[in-house]
Amino acid sequence: MNAERLLVHYEKIADAPDAIARLRRLILDLAVRGKLVPQDVKDEPTKGFLTPSDPAAPFELPSSWKWTGIGDQLHLLNGMAFKPTDWAGSGLPIVRIQNLNNPDAPFNFCNPEMAREQSLIDDGSFLISWSGTPGTSFGAFIWDRGPAVLNQHIFRCDFKTQAFIASFLRIAINGRLDEMIARAHGGVGLQHITKGKLEAVLIPLPPVSEQCRIVAKVDAMMALCDRLEASRAHREGMRDQLATASLGRLNAPNPETFQKDASFVFDALPSLTKRSDQIDRLRQTILNLAVCGKLVKGTTANVALVGDYRTLQNGYAFKSSWFSKTGVRLLRNANIGHGEIHWNDVVHLAEDRVPEFERFRLKDGDIVLTLDRPFIVTGTKVARVSANDLPSLLLQRVGRFVETSPGLDDDYLFLWINSPHFNAQIDPGRSNGVPHISSKQVEAAKIFVPSLAEQRRIVAQVDALMALCNRLETSLTATAATRRRLLDSLLVEALAPVEDRQRDAAE
Structure with a gap:
């Protein structure tokens, strides 16, 4: 099993709740382990302070790669601690972590004269956010929105060497976020990593020519993830629209078409309900129909x-x-x-x-x-x-x-x-x-x-429909668990060493 074959099987796991996020993570893992593109014997080996198989290394790398510390490659310059009284209606944009994670997030501004030189950035500046919520705030970025000044909790990173191209260095650091987060400290939901600990984080260093090949492959695969994500969002949106419209026709029934509408909804339940919240809405619709005398034919109340x-x-x-x-x-x-x-x-x-x-x-x-x-x-x-x-x-x-x-x-x-x-x-x-x-x-x-006899018929009908909802929910849970197990298996196999995969294939 390799990354390409995982994508072949992706349709089977696409509806797992975190499938796309985990696929993105896998791409980065493969990239920083030297498993995303083949090595070229013509590439000049890199120089680092740890060999690929050194006992202190986090994991083994290809023979032409080395390990190096973030601090050996970058000068880390922290942003400014702005106060609300420093903000202005216009001027130089202040880059906060939300501006890195969300291009649409609004900026605060400051007077350009108050910005210190070491916190100024422009297109191409390499940045690392080192504080916030693990899983959403930490990471490396390449700035591309013009002149600005950094807020605190973001490092401007000036290159010490030419060992890395910036686009691969971003991949190398983001592929080691688990290590960064493990070294962070602070309260629940808000943590930070010290400058010294960040500088000590090891990152893989492949030959420059291979870095270029990896970046091209990662870009292509992330673009595929974008398309998969857009396709899933479109599919979910269409399903939600259909479910909302169908349930809406039941909640505001047309006497002439109600029986046909109800038959369509209950016949199409497996297609309309793919998430637990959709089943909850269906349960509420059933209850509403029941107590309004619409669920059992001929009800008078x-x-x-x-x-x-x-x-x-x-x-x-x-x-x-x-x-x-x-x-x-x-x-x-x-x-x-x-x-x-x-x-x-x-x-x-x-x-x-x-x-x-x-x-x-x-x-x-x-x-x-x-x-x-x-x-x-x-x-x-x-x-x-x-x-x-x-x-x-x-x-x-x-x-x-x-x-x-x-x-x-x-x-x-x-x-x-x-x-x-x-x-x-x-x-x-x-x-x-x-x-x-x-x-x-x-x-x-x-x-x-309605009459007591009618009340009991309504209760019996609701019980039957709720049992159907329960079976659908159980089926969804079981299907989600199966998809998750398949996804876990595919990810483990995709990350297995090449020699392990070759041995498995031979067996």
Whole structure:
């Protein structure tokens, strides 16, 4: 297996979430290891301070290559520590890390007279960003947008020797970013590498003529990656448009075409849903159709208020001094997700306090609705209590539905309060900066209530469709895992030494 054959198999792995990014990384890895283009015996060997197979070398190189340190090749001159008061409306552009990573990022400007000479750059200047978020901020760049001045955290790199051409040196450094990041230090998400550590990073040094061949090959393969990325984005965009249009026709149905539209969507589900977020949108569409009487043919429903059938009972504000390591589990907002209760963060009420709070005990099948929503932007958190969750009590700001009159099936109610139709009626206020839903808001929300028999048919149909969504999601997960394993295998084989590949082929 080699790089070319990996590209032959690429269509099988193209939809892996990070396939293109990893392919770009592979190209750089092959380039800095001398595996992207063949060596030419006519090339003049390079001079460095470590031989290709030296025990201190990070990995073995072709015999005509050497190892050298960044500090042996470059003078590193840091940018200026500008303050907001130094900025001007026009003048000399100040280059920040975001200007390196994003050509469209806006510039700050300064008075040219305040810029120090060692921080000035122009077209062709070689730069290394040495601080920021690992994986996005570190790297080598060749500047091509005219006169500017560097902000701090970026080195201007002046060449000490003529051993490298700039375009290959950029590849050599970016191919060793893992080593740079490993030497960096700082807090989570924001790190930097010191000048001394950066100067000590080893980079591979091939003959100049081979550097030129490698640059040409890398440019061609990165251009291919660009095309693959654009093709994937176009494909995803078209699929999203089709899915949005198809689901939109169901959410705003035309009575004359609804059955045909619905049949198309459900027949085309595997093609319309290639990501988990698309399946989530499909689930919401199914719920919306169900509670609006569009999912089961011939459904007729009356409009009522939730409060006509159910009232909300709030939980109790238990004191922390009553908690213990054992006892009856307490249900809190943090334990409730969409449709499920999680006990990864359990608080217990001491046994001797339990009897006085029996009226707050949950029973199997109860519906629990959080009234306090600090963890999500939209949508309520609703859970059904199962026998496996018991015995439990309710904590403050968690509501419990209490039956007041017959005629509304709990399973149908559970579908309804999970649907976009319910969420569209809720306008949360804020309590101490936290979004909050009042019990009165929930009880005043309008609900479509067909006959009990019809409610149960709707629930059965939703269960069947949700099971289909679950199978699709499982299939997507399995397919993604298969693609990832194939990608991992291809990358490992592509990076294997030439002699290993020849031996495998012979076997």
